[in-house]
Amino acid sequence: MQRPAFAAVPTVVGSFPHADAGALTGQILARFAEMPAWPQMPARDWRESMYVQYSEGLPGAVIDGREQRIYFRGGDALYPKLERFYQALIEEDVERFAITADYARGLSLFLETVPGLDPRPKWVKGQVTGPFSFAMTVTDQDKRSLAYDTDLCEVAVQGMAMKARWMARRLRGVAENALVTLDEPYLCSFGSAFVNVPRADAIAAIASAVEAIHKEGALAGLHCCGNTDWSLVLATGLDVVNFDAYEYFQGLTLYPEELGAFLLEGGILSWGIVPGSRSSADLDPRALLAALDDRVGQLAAKGMDRDTIYRQSMITPSCGLGTESVERADRAVDALVELSYLVREREGLG
DSSP states (O other): OOOOOOTTEEOOOSBOSOOOHHHHHHHHHHHOSSSOBOOBOTTTOGGGSTTTTTTTTOTTEEEETTTTEEEEOOSTTHHHHHHHHHHHHHTTOGGGGOOOTTTOHHHHHHHHHGGGOSSOOSEEEEEEEOHHHHHHHSBBTTSOBGGGSHHHHHHHHHHHHHHHHHHHHHHHTTSSEEEEEEEOGGGGGTTSTTOOOOHHHHHHHHHHHHHHHHHTTOEEEEEEOSOOOHHHHTTSOOSEEEEETTTSHHHHTTOHHHHHHHHHTTOEEEEEEEOOGGGTOOOOHHHHHHHHHHHHHHHHHTTOOHHHHHHTEEEEESSOSTTSOHHHHHHHHHHHHHHHHHHHHHHTOO
């Protein structure tokens, strides 16, 4: 599908510290009318934490609520489940990978509520744990990353791709357009001694999820809240790149050629410029506007068009707000909405 110019539209990344799903979903729909996103709520239920939330129904998954631990069990008992898993992939049985209300109450309420809105938003947003991070972070029964087990790695990679496809399908069922973002925090470790995964395999894993999202007519994004090899990210066919623009912007400037090509092809930069509390930063919208202008200026100095950057942009928090206090999260939302307004008013966007 054609990539629109989002013109500094505000939206959120994913997780919130709130426990009342109904109140929070209503707040998001009211504050982010142009691109609302369903909220992950790990404070409401441990099953809403990012790796557990998308493990539901995958072969070999062991979800231990008492110990609050997730792992995958391999061995002979896995093979019949793998057979059914691959059959679902071959048949493109997307509903086999559904995410239920027990694991995502905010998503369930979001899907129920959006069709009744007047006007209904043209765009909605969701998120799924990225295949690379899922495979590297979740382990088997011997505490070995799934990425290093051939069978379980395929479960992780193909499972996340199909979860993303299901998400795209459901979101497009309630709105004309959808953006599904892959949450890939472990990409910060790519290239280190702790990650023995070839570059081509990492690209292929992410690209498979991007392709799955595109099959449902949705845009595909990726969120990484730290430094990474952005040339790898930009080689996966993504439409939107969401990054921590407040603390880790300099890493992105190391790839001007790839970034410039991405923008020329209509790619969207999603600026995570509203920081979390770990930065001890002020949430004054005008101070954040100055920080954003500084970073846009640095890209413009490397040959990228300033107006294009602002036009092909989104504004978000630097990361999910799930680890913040409720008060800080609410303040971040206020700052985000006001910052977007300031950018759009000054640049003549919107």
